[in-house]
Structure formats: structure tokens, C-alpha cells
Amino acid sequence: MNPKREKIFNAAVKKFSEKGTTGTTMKEISQEAGVGKGTLYRYFEDKEDLVSSLMSYGFERLTEVIKREIEGIESATDKIKKVVEVQLEFYKKHCDFCRFLTREFWGYKNKFEENIKEIRSDYTVVIEGIIEEGIEENEFKAKDPEVAAVSLIGMVNLTALHWFMFKGEVAVDKIREEVIDIFLSGMLN
Amino acid sequence: MNPKREKIFNAAVKKFSEKGTTGTTMKEISQEAGVGKGTLYRYFEDKEDLVSSLMSYGFERLTEVIKREIEGIESATDKIKKVVEVQLEFYKKHCDFCRFLTREFWGYKNKFEENIKEIRSDYTVVIEGIIEEGIEENEFKAKDPEVAAVSLIGMVNLTALHWFMFKGEVAVDKIREEVIDIFLSGMLN
Amino acid sequence: MNPKREKIFNAAVKKFSEKGTTGTTMKEISQEAGVGKGTLYRYFEDKEDLVSSLMSYGFERLTEVIKREIEGIESATDKIKKVVEVQLEFYKKHCDFCRFLTREFWGYKNKFEENIKEIRSDYTVVIEGIIEEGIEENEFKAKDPEVAAVSLIGMVNLTALHWFMFKGEVAVDKIREEVIDIFLSGMLN
Amino acid sequence: MNPKREKIFNAAVKKFSEKGTTGTTMKEISQEAGVGKGTLYRYFEDKEDLVSSLMSYGFERLTEVIKREIEGIESATDKIKKVVEVQLEFYKKHCDFCRFLTREFWGYKNKFEENIKEIRSDYTVVIEGIIEEGIEENEFKAKDPEVAAVSLIGMVNLTALHWFMFKGEVAVDKIREEVIDIFLSGMLN
DNA sequence: CATGAATGAGGCTTCATTCAT
DNA sequence: TATGAATGAAGCCTCATTCAT
Missing domain, CATH: 1.10.357.10 (Tetracycline Repressor, domain 2)
Incomplete structure (x- = not known):
């Protein structure tokens, strides 16, 4: 898998597990992943897509x-x-x-x-x-x-x-x- | 239990089950319960309290x-x-x-x-x-x-x-x- | 017309004329009108609606x-x-x-x-x-x-x-x- | 006129007319023109410059x-x-x-x-x-x-x-x- | 007590612009 | 020179909560 996509995945699981999907903001995920907020949207359509992916x-x-x-x-x-x-x-x-x-x-x-x-x-x-x-x-x-x-x-x-x-x-x-x-x-x- | 509190409870479960707790707004619950939005706050501290109650x-x-x-x-x-x-x-x-x-x-x-x-x-x-x-x-x-x-x-x-x-x-x-x-x-x- | 709707209207024309519709933010309009940002959405569906109204x-x-x-x-x-x-x-x-x-x-x-x-x-x-x-x-x-x-x-x-x-x-x-x-x-x- | 500049111009009018200047993205223009997004910036300072040019x-x-x-x-x-x-x-x-x-x-x-x-x-x-x-x-x-x-x-x-x-x-x-x-x-x- | 208009913090998303390749 | 991945400022809008009536 694309390494940046994987970094986002890992950051997302961590945050989602800690604070729930709706309790986690896209900004938090991007910071945890060490990428820009906009980058998330290059790898996932939107938050819903990130969650279900x-x-x-x-x-x-x-x-x-x-x-x-x-x-x-x-x-x-x-x-x-x-x-x-x-x-x-x-x-x-x-x-x-x-x-x-x-x-x-x-x-x-x-x-x-x-x-x-x-x-x-x-x-x-x-x-x-x-x-x-x-x-x-x-x-x-x-x-x-x-x-x-x-x-x-x-x-x-x-x-x-x-x-x-x-x-x-x-x-x-x-x-x-x-x-x-x-x-x-x-x-x- | 206070009948109005119960009405709110019933409205809340129904909506929460349909759309999740974060997907449900206080307004929706109040409408389903047939009370004013402000009334919810007479029976529950806040949304979190409603959910955990x-x-x-x-x-x-x-x-x-x-x-x-x-x-x-x-x-x-x-x-x-x-x-x-x-x-x-x-x-x-x-x-x-x-x-x-x-x-x-x-x-x-x-x-x-x-x-x-x-x-x-x-x-x-x-x-x-x-x-x-x-x-x-x-x-x-x-x-x-x-x-x-x-x-x-x-x-x-x-x-x-x-x-x-x-x-x-x-x-x-x-x-x-x-x-x-x-x-x-x-x-x- | 509702006086608050009128206040919003006046604020909007002023701003739209100065900076164009797309150059004006909803926040600017609300400030010019002296109301909260959310209030705009009580009187207009969205920005498009405000413009065409x-x-x-x-x-x-x-x-x-x-x-x-x-x-x-x-x-x-x-x-x-x-x-x-x-x-x-x-x-x-x-x-x-x-x-x-x-x-x-x-x-x-x-x-x-x-x-x-x-x-x-x-x-x-x-x-x-x-x-x-x-x-x-x-x-x-x-x-x-x-x-x-x-x-x-x-x-x-x-x-x-x-x-x-x-x-x-x-x-x-x-x-x-x-x-x-x-x-x-x-x-x- | 430089032929690439002209291609960009043609692409831009077409898009601007269809969707307005603010409704058109630089990406759309670059795609219509068949060039990379970055290329637009070799021929125009920024979007404002493209519009007024x-x-x-x-x-x-x-x-x-x-x-x-x-x-x-x-x-x-x-x-x-x-x-x-x-x-x-x-x-x-x-x-x-x-x-x-x-x-x-x-x-x-x-x-x-x-x-x-x-x-x-x-x-x-x-x-x-x-x-x-x-x-x-x-x-x-x-x-x-x-x-x-x-x-x-x-x-x-x-x-x-x-x-x-x-x-x-x-x-x-x-x-x-x-x-x-x-x-x-x-x-x- | 009950209401719902008003608020504004904060979320999601877009997109002009940069820059390493 | 050309590209497009990456960025993050900034916009639109929602909604929990408050408070005057």
C-alpha cells in the first residue's frame, strides 16, 4: 500500500479508537499522521470514506x-x-x-x-x-x-x-x- | 419516572438508533418528543448526559x-x-x-x-x-x-x-x- | 418585512457591492448586520439563497x-x-x-x-x-x-x-x- | 502570442463563461488547456492576473x-x-x-x-x-x-x-x- | 415552567499556490 | 521547462447551548 495512505490509516485508527470517529477531527488525524489536512483528501474522498476504508x-x-x-x-x-x-x-x-x-x-x-x-x-x-x-x-x-x-x-x-x-x-x-x-x-x- | 422525561427518552432512543448519537440533533429529539428544544435541558444537563442516562x-x-x-x-x-x-x-x-x-x-x-x-x-x-x-x-x-x-x-x-x-x-x-x-x-x- | 431580515439584506448589498458576492464572506455580512453568523441561516437557506433573494x-x-x-x-x-x-x-x-x-x-x-x-x-x-x-x-x-x-x-x-x-x-x-x-x-x- | 499562453486563454474563457471566474478552479483550466497546473503559473502571476489579462x-x-x-x-x-x-x-x-x-x-x-x-x-x-x-x-x-x-x-x-x-x-x-x-x-x- | 430565536465555536472541505522532481 | 503532490488558510455551514419572553 502507498506509504502515505498507510500513515494516514495508522493515525486514524489510533485517534478513532481514542475518541471515536465523530469525536476525531480531520485536523487531528492529519497532525497525528504528520501530513497536511488537504492531503487526507487526496487519499480518501471524505471522512466517511476514511472510516469505511x-x-x-x-x-x-x-x-x-x-x-x-x-x-x-x-x-x-x-x-x-x-x-x-x-x-x-x-x-x-x-x-x-x-x-x-x-x-x-x-x-x-x-x-x-x-x-x-x-x-x-x-x-x-x-x-x-x-x-x-x-x-x-x-x-x-x-x-x-x-x-x-x-x-x-x-x-x-x-x-x-x-x-x-x-x-x-x-x-x-x-x-x-x-x-x-x-x-x-x-x-x- | 416523570412522564416528560420518559417521552424524551423514547424519542431519543428512536432517533439514536436510526442515526447514531452524534448524527442526531437535540432539535430532532425535541421534535420527536413533541417538546421545545429548551425543555430537554430541564431534564438533562446536556447531550452527553442524555446519552449516558x-x-x-x-x-x-x-x-x-x-x-x-x-x-x-x-x-x-x-x-x-x-x-x-x-x-x-x-x-x-x-x-x-x-x-x-x-x-x-x-x-x-x-x-x-x-x-x-x-x-x-x-x-x-x-x-x-x-x-x-x-x-x-x-x-x-x-x-x-x-x-x-x-x-x-x-x-x-x-x-x-x-x-x-x-x-x-x-x-x-x-x-x-x-x-x-x-x-x-x-x-x- | 421582518426587521432582522432587512438588516441582513442591507448589510449584504453593501458588502456584495464592495467586494462581490464571492468575495464577501458570510461572517462579514453577519458582522455588518450586527447579528450572529448562525442567524443568517435562519433567514436564508444558504449564501446562494441570500444572493438571489x-x-x-x-x-x-x-x-x-x-x-x-x-x-x-x-x-x-x-x-x-x-x-x-x-x-x-x-x-x-x-x-x-x-x-x-x-x-x-x-x-x-x-x-x-x-x-x-x-x-x-x-x-x-x-x-x-x-x-x-x-x-x-x-x-x-x-x-x-x-x-x-x-x-x-x-x-x-x-x-x-x-x-x-x-x-x-x-x-x-x-x-x-x-x-x-x-x-x-x-x-x- | 505564445501558443501555450493562447491555449490557456482559450481554456480559461470557456470555463469562466460556463462557471464564472470564482466558480472555475485553476485545475479545471489546466485540464481544459491540457497542461499541468503549475504551468499556468509560468504564464500568469496568479488567478487574478489570468482574469484581468x-x-x-x-x-x-x-x-x-x-x-x-x-x-x-x-x-x-x-x-x-x-x-x-x-x-x-x-x-x-x-x-x-x-x-x-x-x-x-x-x-x-x-x-x-x-x-x-x-x-x-x-x-x-x-x-x-x-x-x-x-x-x-x-x-x-x-x-x-x-x-x-x-x-x-x-x-x-x-x-x-x-x-x-x-x-x-x-x-x-x-x-x-x-x-x-x-x-x-x-x-x- | 416552556419555548425557540439567537449565538458562535468548530467541523469538513476546497483550492490557489508552491516546490521537489 | 513542466508537472502534480502537498499544503493550510479560509469559507460555508451545523448545532449544542443559552436566555429573553
């Missing part, structure tokens, strides 16, 4: 990493374990991003809405695919893979964010173990 | 309903079932609210931050309590009740919102069954 | 005065004399306005274009009517009343503006006499 | 054509006829230019103001000269040659522009005949 970019990176990491893994169970681990690591590393995504994803009408929905869908579908695979192989028993997929995403996403917000850091190991255990074996003794 | 109010209602509904239920398992059901019903009924909460909760520094954290904590703690209880009674096996509690909240919250956003309505029955099953018995066959 | 208002006033003044006058010749006089007086009194009108009338596409054309037409039509009347009464000999009307307007308008710009003041008497003479009796000896 | 250039061309065309003509009456014809033809051919001139000429303080006034004066003076000449030769009867000259310019300029704006084209023949008739013989029967 950032969101797409994040989902794409996450989806990409997940896809890459589960490649070669055979069993659906092991894939799920890997997915949880990868996501938690990603959230830990990019907790700014995680917060930004969680907050802004459930966005309101904007001109890039459809685009975002698609990207988000790509991401969900990967997890859903693993679960469907597990069902076919008789490894899993879920009736509705979509509910199961979104449930897993919800578990990982909110625990990571909860830890980040209330404890200051994402406790990857602790969360991973428990989440995997619950998702795979359930709570019952 | 609304958030507190929502969490309190939800916590309240949950507490009331699980009263008298004996086993932790049954309590969890009830909690999931009650939450889904609440989200279905107040999906505007659900969207608003999910989006605005992970809020940024504001003068009511601590207050909100506390309210949110109350809510989490109820679920956590049920799980601890289940562990003590040897019904549950979780190592970390907090992770388990937040996981459950994440599952319910994000599936509900996902359905609302992508399918237009919260499919309570379908989600409830699957979420309870996963949370209690896990995915493995 | 001002233009319509001016044409309407001018048309109004002309219509009122020629009422009761019998011969077309005397009406033309009065029209020239009234216009010159109006231009002298509102030379800011005259300059603004001349410069901005030949405007470029904007959302009020049609409205302005109509107003301008009303004004032209009054003069045209007098000429047609004179032709019917066999007083005048023009073949094309529209060319004649616009010619008269052009004579008055540009001489007035020329005097204002190059001599600092509109020499009503001198211009009136000569313009009327040329228009009615021509240049030939 | 264009204005001077136009007046000079017009004055030049008029001077050339009336050369050799004897009577002031015939010269006036020629002047009207030449101007209308010029306006018809360069109606973009005509619109631009009328709109921008009554300009506001800028650093080239004096220069423009002088150029404009040259142009006025030619017409004035013919009228003075006619008076001396006892052909004309005007008391104030300046008023008469500016009146003629106003008639031609505004009728041409009026036709262009309201009918889409300058009806040279019709306007010429009527304007000449009025100016020379007046309206009276």
Missing part, C-alpha cells in the same frame, strides 16, 4: 490472517482453536482496531454501507464454513451454523474488548482457553 | 428484568436458560436500544464514564453470579466465571444484533435454542 | 416603483421620460445595488436561476409594454419592442454604472436629459 | 477590430453603423467572452484595477471620438459625447447578452437594425 481494511486483514493460519489444518475442531487464537492475538495487537470495529460496525446508513456489509459477510462466512465442515464430518452438532458462527465471534469479540476496557489488556491465554472450552464442550459438567 | 436506564431495566425473572429458579442451568430468553426478548422488543447500547457503550472518555462502567458491571455481575453459583453447586465447570459471563453476553448480544441488522428481525426462538445448547453443551458431538 | 427583491422594488410612478401618465413618451428618471434616481440612491445587479445578474447556473429569470422578465416586460402601447397609439415607430426595451435598459443601466465607477457618482440630470433625447429623437441632427 | 486581451481585440473596420469610412453615421455591426458580430462570435466581460468587468478592488480601467477607457474613447467627430461635422447633435458613447455601448452590450441568455443566440441582424435606428433617429414617429 479503515473498516474494510481491518476486516480484510483479519479474514486474511485467519484464512492463512487455518490452511493445512485438518479437523474443524483444530481450526476453531486456531481461529480463536488468531483473533485474540489480532485483537490484542490491534486493540485500537478492535474497539473501533466493534463500535463503528453497527453503523448507520452511509454511502459505503453495502460495501461494508459484504466485507463483514466475507469474514463471518469463513467461520461459518468451518462449522459447516465440522457438521458434515460429523464432528460438530450445530443446527444453525450461522448462529454458531456469530456466537463464536461475539464471544471472542466482546471478551477481548471487555478485557481491554476494564483490565487494560487482552489476556489472550486465559480467554482463549475458556472460550474454546465453552464453545466446544459447553458449560455442563 | 439512556444507557444507564437501559442497563438497569435489563438487569432488573433478568433479576426478577430468575428469582425463584433453582438450578443455575435453568437460570442461564431464562437469562438467554429474557435477554433475547428484551433485545427483540427494544432492538433500537440494543443497537444503541452495542454501538455507544464502548464509549470514549466522557464525564459519565465511571458511572456507566459501574452500571454495566452490575449487569455483568448478575450473570457472573449465576455461573459462580453453578460452579459451587458442581453444575458448571468454568475456570473463569468472568470470561464465561462475558462470553454469554457476547453470544446473545451479537447474534441478536446480527439478526436485526442482516435479517431485519431478531429470531428469538432459533437463536435461543442454539445459543443455550452451545453454551451449556458445547459444539462437540 | 436580494436580486429578486431589488428587481421587485424597482419594478414596483416604476409601475407606481407611471400610473396616471397618459402618453408613452411621458412614461418613458418618467421611467428613465425613476431608474436613474433608484440607481443613484442604491448604486451599491445597481452594481451588484449588473454584475450578478448574468449569473451562472444556480438553483434559483429560473426564479430570477422570471423576476427579471417582469421588469423588462413593463418597459416593453410602454413601448408597445406607444406603437399602438402611433407615437412610436419601433419594429421590435423587445430590442427597444432592452436597449433602453442597457443605456440607463450602463451609463449609471459607468458614472458611479469612473466619476464616483451618478449624474442623474445630465444622463437623464441625454438618454431621453437619444432614445426618443435619435442622434441625427 | 483575459479581460484586457478581450477589450484590446474588440477595440482593435473596431478601429480597423472604421478606417477609411468617412461619415460618423456610417462609422456608428459599422461599430454596431462589428460589436454584435464580435459578441455573437465570442458570446462566452461577452458574458464574461459584462459580468466581471464591474470588478472590485484588485491589483490590476487601474490597468483594466485604462483598457476599458481606450475602448470607450474610440466610440466617443466618433461621436465628437460627428458633432464637429454637424452630423450629430449630442450634448455629452461620453453619455452618448456609453449609451450606445450599453444598448449593444445588453441586448446582445439578453438575446444570448434568453434566446440562446445573438440575433445580429434584427438587433443591429433596431439599435442603429433608435440610436440615430430615435423612437419618435
Whole structure:
């Protein structure tokens, strides 16, 4: 990616995470990025475009990493374990991003809405695919893979964010173990 | 509650859910509520106060309903079932609210931050309590009740919102069954 | 008219005449008018609206005065004399306005274009009517009343503006006499 | 003239006429001219300079054509006829230019103001000269040659522009005949 | 108490101009 | 000499908040 575009991206995530998208001004972003205010508009149509580009970019990176990491893994169970681990690591590393995504994803009408929905869908579908695979192989028993997929995403996403917000850091190991255990074996003794 | 305050609350949730808190103007809220703009300031310090009061109010209602509904239920398992059901019903009924909460909760520094954290904590703690209880009674096996509690909240919250956003309505029955099953018995066959 | 709207109008003509519409900022107008910047937007949709409202208002006033003044006058010749006089007086009194009108009338596409054309037409039509009347009464000999009307307007308008710009003041008497003479009796000896 | 300077000139009139000087950006002009944005600044100090150079250039061309065309003509009456014809033809051919001139000429303080006034004066003076000449030769009867000259310019300029704006084209023949008739013989029967 | 006209700080965006290549 | 990426001053407009009625 264009290095200046990347600098802007990094500055934007940082600020957006700290103060929200609407709480952050274009001026702040340009200062954080060390470029002129006008330069932002050479790389992004407007603020809305910057926000949704950032969101797409994040989902794409996450989806990409997940896809890459589960490649070669055979069993659906092991894939799920890997997915949880990868996501938690990603959230830990990019907790700014995680917060930004969680907050802004459930966005309101904007001109890039459809685009975002698609990207988000790509991401969900990967997890859903693993679960469907597990069902076919008789490894899993879920009736509705979509509910199961979104449930897993919800578990990982909110625990990571909860830890980040209330404890200051994402406790990857602790969360991973428990989440995997619950998702795979359930709570019952 | 003061009826005019309630009218403002209802108007605010509706608008906030449609257009986000920052996308909604005080004028719009006052018009939706059928009162003068100045009147809003008799019931709330400022916009920030309105937003966080609304958030507190929502969490309190939800916590309240949950507490009331699980009263008298004996086993932790049954309590969890009830909690999931009650939450889904609440989200279905107040999906505007659900969207608003999910989006605005992970809020940024504001003068009511601590207050909100506390309210949110109350809510989490109820679920956590049920799980601890289940562990003590040897019904549950979780190592970390907090992770388990937040996981459950994440599952319910994000599936509900996902359905609302992508399918237009919260499919309570379908989600409830699957979420309870996963949370209690896990995915493995 | 609303007194505050009028204050804004007066401030705007003054500034527009001095520095052009695009050279004048909304802030300058608000300061000249002694009101807050936001107040301008209570009385006018936006800057474009302010400009075209001002233009319509001016044409309407001018048309109004002309219509009122020629009422009761019998011969077309005397009406033309009065029209020239009234216009010159109006231009002298509102030379800011005259300059603004001349410069901005030949405007470029904007959302009020049609409205302005109509107003301008009303004004032209009054003069045209007098000429047609004179032709019917066999007083005048023009073949094309529209060319004649616009010619008269052009004579008055540009001489007035020329005097204002190059001599600092509109020499009503001198211009009136000569313009009327040329228009009615021509240049030939 | 330098061919690149000419390309820029042509691009500028076209754009200025379509969208006004302030509505046209330097980028648009450079694209229309097929040169880089920076190149404009090799040929013109700044935008103001481009605008006023264009204005001077136009007046000079017009004055030049008029001077050339009336050369050799004897009577002031015939010269006036020629002047009207030449101007209308010029306006018809360069109606973009005509619109631009009328709109921008009554300009506001800028650093080239004096220069423009002088150029404009040259142009006025030619017409004035013919009228003075006619008076001396006892052909004309005007008391104030300046008023008469500016009146003629106003008639031609505004009728041409009026036709262009309201009918889409300058009806040279019709306007010429009527304007000449009025100016020379007046309206009276 | 209730209202909504008035305010002005501050946001987003544009664009004339510069300057390194 | 020609270019166009970069800049940042400055404009238009919005909207939370106040306060006279």
C-alpha cells in the first residue's frame, strides 16, 4: 500500500479508537499522521470514506490472517482453536482496531454501507464454513451454523474488548482457553 | 419516572438508533418528543448526559428484568436458560436500544464514564453470579466465571444484533435454542 | 418585512457591492448586520439563497416603483421620460445595488436561476409594454419592442454604472436629459 | 502570442463563461488547456492576473477590430453603423467572452484595477471620438459625447447578452437594425 | 415552567499556490 | 521547462447551548 495512505490509516485508527470517529477531527488525524489536512483528501474522498476504508481494511486483514493460519489444518475442531487464537492475538495487537470495529460496525446508513456489509459477510462466512465442515464430518452438532458462527465471534469479540476496557489488556491465554472450552464442550459438567 | 422525561427518552432512543448519537440533533429529539428544544435541558444537563442516562436506564431495566425473572429458579442451568430468553426478548422488543447500547457503550472518555462502567458491571455481575453459583453447586465447570459471563453476553448480544441488522428481525426462538445448547453443551458431538 | 431580515439584506448589498458576492464572506455580512453568523441561516437557506433573494427583491422594488410612478401618465413618451428618471434616481440612491445587479445578474447556473429569470422578465416586460402601447397609439415607430426595451435598459443601466465607477457618482440630470433625447429623437441632427 | 499562453486563454474563457471566474478552479483550466497546473503559473502571476489579462486581451481585440473596420469610412453615421455591426458580430462570435466581460468587468478592488480601467477607457474613447467627430461635422447633435458613447455601448452590450441568455443566440441582424435606428433617429414617429 | 430565536465555536472541505522532481 | 503532490488558510455551514419572553 502507498506509504502515505498507510500513515494516514495508522493515525486514524489510533485517534478513532481514542475518541471515536465523530469525536476525531480531520485536523487531528492529519497532525497525528504528520501530513497536511488537504492531503487526507487526496487519499480518501471524505471522512466517511476514511472510516469505511479503515473498516474494510481491518476486516480484510483479519479474514486474511485467519484464512492463512487455518490452511493445512485438518479437523474443524483444530481450526476453531486456531481461529480463536488468531483473533485474540489480532485483537490484542490491534486493540485500537478492535474497539473501533466493534463500535463503528453497527453503523448507520452511509454511502459505503453495502460495501461494508459484504466485507463483514466475507469474514463471518469463513467461520461459518468451518462449522459447516465440522457438521458434515460429523464432528460438530450445530443446527444453525450461522448462529454458531456469530456466537463464536461475539464471544471472542466482546471478551477481548471487555478485557481491554476494564483490565487494560487482552489476556489472550486465559480467554482463549475458556472460550474454546465453552464453545466446544459447553458449560455442563 | 416523570412522564416528560420518559417521552424524551423514547424519542431519543428512536432517533439514536436510526442515526447514531452524534448524527442526531437535540432539535430532532425535541421534535420527536413533541417538546421545545429548551425543555430537554430541564431534564438533562446536556447531550452527553442524555446519552449516558439512556444507557444507564437501559442497563438497569435489563438487569432488573433478568433479576426478577430468575428469582425463584433453582438450578443455575435453568437460570442461564431464562437469562438467554429474557435477554433475547428484551433485545427483540427494544432492538433500537440494543443497537444503541452495542454501538455507544464502548464509549470514549466522557464525564459519565465511571458511572456507566459501574452500571454495566452490575449487569455483568448478575450473570457472573449465576455461573459462580453453578460452579459451587458442581453444575458448571468454568475456570473463569468472568470470561464465561462475558462470553454469554457476547453470544446473545451479537447474534441478536446480527439478526436485526442482516435479517431485519431478531429470531428469538432459533437463536435461543442454539445459543443455550452451545453454551451449556458445547459444539462437540 | 421582518426587521432582522432587512438588516441582513442591507448589510449584504453593501458588502456584495464592495467586494462581490464571492468575495464577501458570510461572517462579514453577519458582522455588518450586527447579528450572529448562525442567524443568517435562519433567514436564508444558504449564501446562494441570500444572493438571489436580494436580486429578486431589488428587481421587485424597482419594478414596483416604476409601475407606481407611471400610473396616471397618459402618453408613452411621458412614461418613458418618467421611467428613465425613476431608474436613474433608484440607481443613484442604491448604486451599491445597481452594481451588484449588473454584475450578478448574468449569473451562472444556480438553483434559483429560473426564479430570477422570471423576476427579471417582469421588469423588462413593463418597459416593453410602454413601448408597445406607444406603437399602438402611433407615437412610436419601433419594429421590435423587445430590442427597444432592452436597449433602453442597457443605456440607463450602463451609463449609471459607468458614472458611479469612473466619476464616483451618478449624474442623474445630465444622463437623464441625454438618454431621453437619444432614445426618443435619435442622434441625427 | 505564445501558443501555450493562447491555449490557456482559450481554456480559461470557456470555463469562466460556463462557471464564472470564482466558480472555475485553476485545475479545471489546466485540464481544459491540457497542461499541468503549475504551468499556468509560468504564464500568469496568479488567478487574478489570468482574469484581468483575459479581460484586457478581450477589450484590446474588440477595440482593435473596431478601429480597423472604421478606417477609411468617412461619415460618423456610417462609422456608428459599422461599430454596431462589428460589436454584435464580435459578441455573437465570442458570446462566452461577452458574458464574461459584462459580468466581471464591474470588478472590485484588485491589483490590476487601474490597468483594466485604462483598457476599458481606450475602448470607450474610440466610440466617443466618433461621436465628437460627428458633432464637429454637424452630423450629430449630442450634448455629452461620453453619455452618448456609453449609451450606445450599453444598448449593444445588453441586448446582445439578453438575446444570448434568453434566446440562446445573438440575433445580429434584427438587433443591429433596431439599435442603429433608435440610436440615430430615435423612437419618435 | 416552556419555548425557540439567537449565538458562535468548530467541523469538513476546497483550492490557489508552491516546490521537489 | 513542466508537472502534480502537498499544503493550510479560509469559507460555508451545523448545532449544542443559552436566555429573553
